[in-house]
Amino acid sequence: xxxxxxxxxxxxxxxxxxxxxxxxxxxxxxxxxxxxxxxxxxxxxxxxxxxxxxxxxxxxxxxxxxxxxxxxxxxxxxxxxxxxxxxxxxxxxxxxxxxxxxxxxxxxxxxxxxxxxxxxxxxxxxxxxxxxxxxxxxxxxxxxxxxxxxxxxxxxxxxxxxxxxxxxxxxxxxxxxxxxxxxxxxxxxxxxxxxxxxxxxxxxxxxxxxxxxxxxxxxxxxxxxxxxxxxxxxxxxxxxxxxxxxxxxxxxxxxxxxxxxxxxxxxxxxxxxxxxxxxxxxxxxxxxxxxxxxxxxxxxxxxxxxxxxxxxxxxxxxxxxxxxxx
Amino acid sequence: xxxxxxxxxxxxxxxxxxxxxxxxxxxxxxxxxxxxxxxxxxxxxxxxxxxxxxxxxxxxxxxxxxxxxxxxxxxxxxxxxxxxxxxxxxxxxxxxxxxxxxxxxxxxxxxxxxxxxxxxxxxxxxxxxxxxxxxxxxxxxxxxxxxxxxxxxxxxxxxxxxxxxxxxxxxxxxxxxxxxxxxxxxxxxxxxxxxxxxxxxxxxxxxxxxxxxxxxxxxxxxxxxxxxxxxxxxxxxxxxxxxxxxxxxxxxxxxxxxx
Numbered sequence: 001x002x003x004x005x006x007x008x009x010x011x012x013x014x015x016x017x018x019x020x021x022x023x024x025x026x027x028x029x030x031x032x033x034x035x036x037x038x039x040x041x042x043x044x045x046x047x048x049x050x051x052x053x054x055x056x057x058x059x060x061x062x063x064x065x066x067x068x069x070x071x072x073x074x075x076x077x078x079x080x081x082x083x084x085x086x087x088x089x090x091x092x093x094x095x096x097x098x099x100x101x102x103x104x105x106x107x108x109x110x111x112x113x114x115x116x117x118x119x120x121x122x123x124x125x126x127x128x129x130x131x132x133x134x135x136x137x138x139x140x141x142x143x144x145x146x147x148x149x150x151x152x153x154x155x156x157x158x159x160x161x162x163x164x165x166x167x168x169x170x171x172x173x174x175x176x177x178x179x180x181x182x183x184x185x186x187x188x189x190x191x192x193x194x195x196x197x198x199x200x201x202x203x204x205x206x207x208x209x210x211x212x213x214x215x216x217x218x219x220x221x222x223x224x225x226x227x228x229x230x231x232x233x234x235x236x237x238x239x240x241x242x243x244x245x246x247x248x249x250x251x252x253x254x255x256x257x258x259x260x261x262x263x264x265x266x267x268x269x270x271x272x273x274x275x276x277x278x279x280x281x282x283x284x285x286x287x288x289x290x291x292x293x294x295x296x297x298x299x300x301x302x303x304x305x306x307x308x309x310x311x312x313x314x315x316x317x318x319x320x321x322x323x324x325x326x
Numbered sequence: 327x328x329x330x331x332x333x334x335x336x337x338x339x340x341x342x343x344x345x346x347x348x349x350x351x352x353x354x355x356x357x358x359x360x361x362x363x364x365x366x367x368x369x370x371x372x373x374x375x376x377x378x379x380x381x382x383x384x385x386x387x388x389x390x391x392x393x394x395x396x397x398x399x400x401x402x403x404x405x406x407x408x409x410x411x412x413x414x415x416x417x418x419x420x421x422x423x424x425x426x427x428x429x430x431x432x433x434x435x436x437x438x439x440x441x442x443x444x445x446x447x448x449x450x451x452x453x454x455x456x457x458x459x460x461x462x463x464x465x466x467x468x469x470x471x472x473x474x475x476x477x478x479x480x481x482x483x484x485x486x487x488x489x490x491x492x493x494x495x496x497x498x499x500x501x502x503x504x505x506x507x508x509x510x511x512x513x514x515x516x517x518x519x520x521x522x523x524x525x526x527x528x529x530x531x532x533x534x535x536x537x538x539x540x541x542x543x544x545x546x547x548x549x550x551x552x553x554x555x556x557x558x559x560x561x562x563x564x565x566x567x568x569x570x571x572x573x574x575x576x577x578x579x580x581x582x583x584x585x
Binding site: 011066069070071072091092093094095097099101104105106108110111112115119122123124151 | 337341415416417419422424436
């Protein structure tokens with residue numbers, strides 16, 4: 001479905017000099033520097049899959065998405081979506097895909113959501129029956145009924161995102177590009193959106209290419225992941241394998257009084273205390289969670305306990321810190 | 327397509343009407359600024375018998391054509407003025423990811439409220455001064471309508487051309503080029519004979535306001551023969567094609583924002 005080979009994109013950026021003197025200098029001659037945003041990426045995504053793209057800020061994720069949509073032209077290398085160059089696919093191609101940029105809305109700001117939906121119907125020249133079917137489905141699954149008569153600018157961020165996601169499914173896209181779709185949303189809305197995306201992916205076979213910072217997003221929606229850093233591909237494979245490869249520790253946090261020494265029971269764990277809270281970081285290869293819990297409950301008068309998986313930021317920083325590369 | 331265009335526009339008007347005070351203020355300010363600018367020829371003509379052989383009512387006719395073109399553009403094509411903001415905020419990405427002509431999407435965006443009243447001032451004063459000049463007959467009226475529509479197209483093309491310049495700039499948010507150029511256009515409120523040759527050239531070829539308002543009146547008062555109508559139509563069509571080409575070239579140049 002998506003095929004990238006040695007894909008690169010470099011931007012020319014105007015290097016601004018500091019200070020007023022620099023600014024005046026810039027008026028007369030600008031210095032240009034090249035910034036490589038995507039560096040010889042190769043990967044592919046199969047029909048109907050959900051692929052996550054993970055990377056820190058500025059890693060080149062958005063640039064990658066924009067090249068796949070056809071907004072940007074690659075500096076070198078090859079990108080094919082549905083077997084063709086997105087830049088040449090024109091409107092035919094755009095009709096087959098759907099795009100959501102988390103920070104920008106596709107809805108017409110000043111007009112009621114339902115009018116936006118009808119505008120999409122006309123502008124995409126949708127068949128009435130298909131539109132009706134998709135419309136009923138998104139309204140039901142995303143619970144949009146009461147949002148429909150409201151102008152988009154009056155919606156809260158979560159409502160707006162639901163309406164946006166609903167709109168992108170109206171034309172039955174075969175492939176969806178989502179750039180940070182749940183950024184800034186509360187947990188309920190995130191959940192609704194993830195469930196919906198997963199369901200659409202499985203029921204209608206809509207391919208999903210997603211970038212996100214949120215591990216839960218990626219966990220719940222995607223099966224496979226690519227990780228990019230500084231524009232380079234550093235991982236390509238299933239999500240499970242990625243976690244195993246890059247996540248070696250888990251953490252348990254206990255509140256309560258310690259009654260016996262724990263270090264003897266768990267010699268490889270790192271234990272730190274801060275007031276009444278004890279943090280135990282342990283390597284998952286050596287101890288199972290059950291073992292650790294048993295040891296902890298023997299040593300503490302537990303008031304509260306939580307087990308934490310490292311979140312994506314941690315995984316990502318570990319990957320990018322080079323720790324996991326060995 | 328046209329139906330959606332009009333329904334979007336009516337939605338925008340409806341939205342603006344929700345802010346009642348603002349709505350009426352905008353309409354009123356549109357009327358006031360234009361009426362004030364009509365006072366200028368009044369003052370001049372109470373001190374001078376004529377300007378380069380032009381009568382007062384003919385100068386008013388120039389203004390009427392200008393107001394109609396500007397007013398219609400503002401009501402129908404206000405979105406053009408949002409291009410710089412769309413480009414710098416990256417919202418242009420959304421425009422490019424829809425399978426709909428980017429030009430259509432830009433034109434259909436937003437509405438200029440003042441335009442309504444500016445258009446109305448022009449639409450009222452045009453027949454009034456046509457009648458006072460004795461050209462309120464069928465050929466005169468038909469020609470006026472045709473020339474006014476050409477003026478609208480020309481005005482829109484010029485706005486599009488100016489605002490498409492942002493695709494080549496890295497100024498980070500604001501550009502005053504379109505405003506500066508349209509300000510220059512305001513010199514075309516008077517007969518071009520009063521200007522030196524270079525300004526006349528500027529107002530006809532570079533900033534084509536001369537074709538929007540002065541040339542039509544020259545045709546109507548008979549100082550240019552009527553086939554010049556075709557010249558005006560040609561100029562507007564030419565400018566439109568030029569602006570459209572530049573706009574799409576600009577899109578090719580578009581680098582988006584962020585990584």
